[in-house]
Amino acid sequence: MSDDTPRPRLGWIDAIRLVTKRELCAYFDSPIAYIYAAVFLALSSSAFMNAFFLEAVVDMSSWFERLPYLLIVFVPAMTMRSWAEEHAQGTIEILLTLPLRSAQIVVGKYLAALAFYAMVIAGSLPIVVMLVRLGPADIGTIVAGYLGALWLGAFFLAFGQFVSSLTHNQIVAFVLAALLASLFTFSGHPQVVEIIDGLAPEWQLGSWLATSVSVLPQYESFVRGIVGLGALVYFTSMIGLFLWLTQIGLGRIRR
């Protein structure tokens, strides 16, 4: 032993950066990440191109409108291994006995997933270049759309990681996160709202779910080019809630 002076602890930023870097390297060390990105971009872009050539409109709204439905599957596929694999492999024991706070680990893992998601979404930028070259594209609306896509993904990643922290089984994590994503998405779909409202017209449950729970109205404001305070409050509070729940879940396994 060299000396008895306690070493200084890592600051919050350094600790989060350390975990984020490890997690991000883990994403890119696996071929699955590249397959994931390729399939996501192929599906999202092919659906857009179809609409683009049929409607001949120089904007990206149809790409952004389809995004929530794609993310119902793609984000849970990203997050399912996040904590469930740590539980299954036992590496969580090593991770939680390093001199880091559990909140730093939760945020570090989350930011790595968010960075990977942002890189995948950035893979669609050639569409923007194409639109700008083809005609007068509304750059402001496109930028707002990308901001919305980031917030939407950030929200899905937060509850995906929370669900993954509850189980050892990646398939269970995937299915539960996809169900939750479906709930948050379809509860704002006009047809679903209409059906639920029709079941008990006096309660207007469908409308309440759409305005209070669903992510769609918040996200669609970005797609229309509006960056509203209400949407920002919705996304930040929901992300904060699920990250906090993930940390609480980690505390549970210590008992």
Add this chain to the structure above:
Amino acid sequence: MAVDDVSFSVRPNEIVGFVGPNGAGKSTMLKMLSTYLEPTSGTIRVGNANIDTDPVAVRQQIGYLPGDTPLYGDMVVMDWLRFVAGAHSLTGEALGAAVTQVVDTCGVGPVIDKRIHQCSTGFRQRVGLASALIHDPPVLLLDEPTHGFDPLQVMAFRDLLHQLKQDRAILFSTHIIADVEAVSDRVLIIDHGRLLADGTLPHLCDEAGLADPSLELLFAHLVSEIGVEGV
């Protein structure tokens, strides 16, 4: 309850062997000492740090090798060691020196550029030990540290423990009685979550009225006293 009413201390320059049958509570005890599990009652102190009030300070002072050596299989050994060193606030030259030191001490040089899943069980164990030692901790907690070692590696590990003992408190659990007899200054025997014995082997054998200071006989004597079958 996995562990009940267990009280002991380990001092610097001391190697304590933690022995007990499967399910006795050895690993649970080490998990609590490492801060992974929270005890429902009682107090754990490591140095001046209390596990309830400052678990991060406890983690700074311990090097922990969990049972089955869980490691990130996809990581390269060097990256893993650098990650753990970084978590212990080591940077720059200090980090490089710490990595070089544990690579040398634990003999992981031959696998330093390999991914962990490509390492044999013995090398995985050494990598786990290297990461537990990288911050030069005053307390070492090792759960079944010789698991997966061949006889030569076991002998080398015993020598290593003697070297590491300098200014360190070392607590290790094992099923292998020969390991405990070879390296321990003191023995803790646990069963059904209760501490049955705590002391040096000759002293405990004397107390038990055994002619030979044999841990095997002492273990069988103590465990049969409380009516456990199959030992």
